[in-house]
Amino acid sequence: MDFTLSDIGEIYRKRIKEFVDKELIPLEKNPDSFDEHENINETLLQALRGKARQQGLWSLQMPRERGGQGLHVADMAPCYEEMNRSIFGPVVFNSAAPDDGNMIILNKMATTAQKDRWLQPIIDGAVRSSFAMTEPPPGCGSDPSMMQTRAQRQGDHWLINGTKHFITGAGVAAHFILIARTSDDSRKGLTAFMFHKDDPGWEIVRRIPIMGPEEHGGHCELRFTNLRIPDENRVMNVGDGLKLTQIRLGTARLTHCMRWLGLSKRALEIANDYVSHRESFGSKMADHEGVQWLLGEAAMNIQIGRLLTMHAAWKLDQGDFARKEVSMAKVVVSETLHKAVDTAIQLCGARGYSKDTPLEWMYRYARQARLVDGASEVHKMVLSKNLLAEGSDFWQWG
Structure with missing residues (x-):
């Protein structure tokens, strides 16, 4: 491979470096820049997000037709590196976890209708998202085959029951990707669904305290009790989770x-x-x-x-x-x-x-x-x- 950055990648890298040096690093010295969870406070964040958007540095990983910058992964690498020279960086450019990974997978795998409903608001910065997979013992951690949360089909809906924990960003997320068991097949037993924070049948049990600074929305424990998800909100095929x-x-x-x-x-x-x-x-x-x-x-x-x-x-x-x-x-x-x-x-x-x-x-x-x-x-x-x-x-x- 050629390690020379593309022209477009180098342009974005330089612009992001300038933004980080000028706008973000100086803020780290001011205690008022932080919220109670040691992250950038929401008012300041929204102002900086507005500046990043105005300068064309918003959602580098998303296609231009959806409001992003359309960079390849190899071009993203030096840009993301420059972003996180500041502890505040990635979230300002809409490139922080878990939104970053959720946007990328939905852009790759969701239907056009699903992208319009679930993906576009994340790209626009109108909502934040979360990915609900990890479970408390005896459920899944690094081994998805141990998934305990179940989705049972009832006509054109699915009923979800189970518990998830350490779900990053759940405290402020509006859009969720949920992985649940739909059969006991070792390879095709899991399925992915989308749900909204206002859907009945689920709750945040607690925001789990952690040793380090938190992402926005923390790391939460979630409980599902007959959460109803329409089949149209299933991502990919049944068993493709x-x-x-x-x-x-x-x-x-x-x-x-x-x-x-x-x-x-x-x-x-x-x-x-x-x-x-x-x-x-x-x-x-x-x-x-x-x-x-x-x-x-x-x-x-x-x-x-x-x-x-x-x-x-x-x-x-x-x-x-x-x-x-x-x-x-x-x-x-x-x-x-x-x-x-x-x-x-x-x-x-x-x-x-x-x-x-x-x-x-x-x-x-x-x-x-x-x-x-x-x-x-x-x-x-x-x-x-x-x-x-x-x-x-x-x-x-x-």
């Missing part, structure tokens, strides 16, 4: 990587600035060999993550599912994010551990990266199975 999930998670995992690389780079930017000015034992910290080792290793790992991410993005653009490539990127980048922020805190000392920089925010946020969208160990297990099945073809170039 696992397929939809796999397609969605492919790009969604990779866009996580793109954003995490931006946070990783920002952490090193903060550390670089500090060690370049701070003197210790008669010289700048940046001149100390031990400091250089820490920075060099972190920079190298970020570049490895970028190459893995771009390779996976390129394969997705070729029509490949890129399952191995996405898994490798997800493992490496999630661990790189944690290491990069940890390194920056170590170099900045008490300043990094304090709230004088966003590093402590990033550190608490970073810990989730090795868990969400499949724990690192699960991805490594899948990669191992591929290696055992393919042998040396695991590394084929084609």
Whole structure:
């Protein structure tokens, strides 16, 4: 593959970098910029979203005919990276999870009528969305075959009963994609549905407190008691829920990587600035060999993550599912994010551990990266199975 960014991708990258540097990073120093869940407050967010839309930086991942910018996945990668150099970035450009993954899968798989009703309001920023799949034990986590929530057909409707938890964004979402069991078939037993927050038969049991800063809408526990969903709100065919999930998670995992690389780079930017000015034992910290080792290793790992991410993005653009490539990127980048922020805190000392920089925010946020969208160990297990099945073809170039 050619690692030269396309002309359009480079134009968008530069414009997003300028927006982030000018509009977003300065806001991080003001406590009034944050809501009670340590995210950007809603009033400020809406104002910034308006600016992003005016500047043509809105919904890069969506087609132009629906109000997006129509970028390929490989062009999205450097742009998402630039967005998340600010902790506020992705949501301002309508490129944050879970809306990002939900828009991409609905654009790929929903009917035209479903796109008009369920997708377009998300693209427009009129509503937010959520993806309801994960369940409390003994239900499904990384293993969808353990799904307990059931959908029973009754004429032209489905009745949904069950419980979901850690559902990101559910607290503010209006449009939901729900995965439920429709049969006991190991491969074709799950089906995807859409429902609206005002539909009767479901409730938010609680917003689950977490260690780190939250996305808008938090991570919630949901209970379904005879939620009625018309069959017209089913996405894809009955039994295609696992397929939809796999397609969605492919790009969604990779866009996580793109954003995490931006946070990783920002952490090193903060550390670089500090060690370049701070003197210790008669010289700048940046001149100390031990400091250089820490920075060099972190920079190298970020570049490895970028190459893995771009390779996976390129394969997705070729029509490949890129399952191995996405898994490798997800493992490496999630661990790189944690290491990069940890390194920056170590170099900045008490300043990094304090709230004088966003590093402590990033550190608490970073810990989730090795868990969400499949724990690192699960991805490594899948990669191992591929290696055992393919042998040396695991590394084929084609």
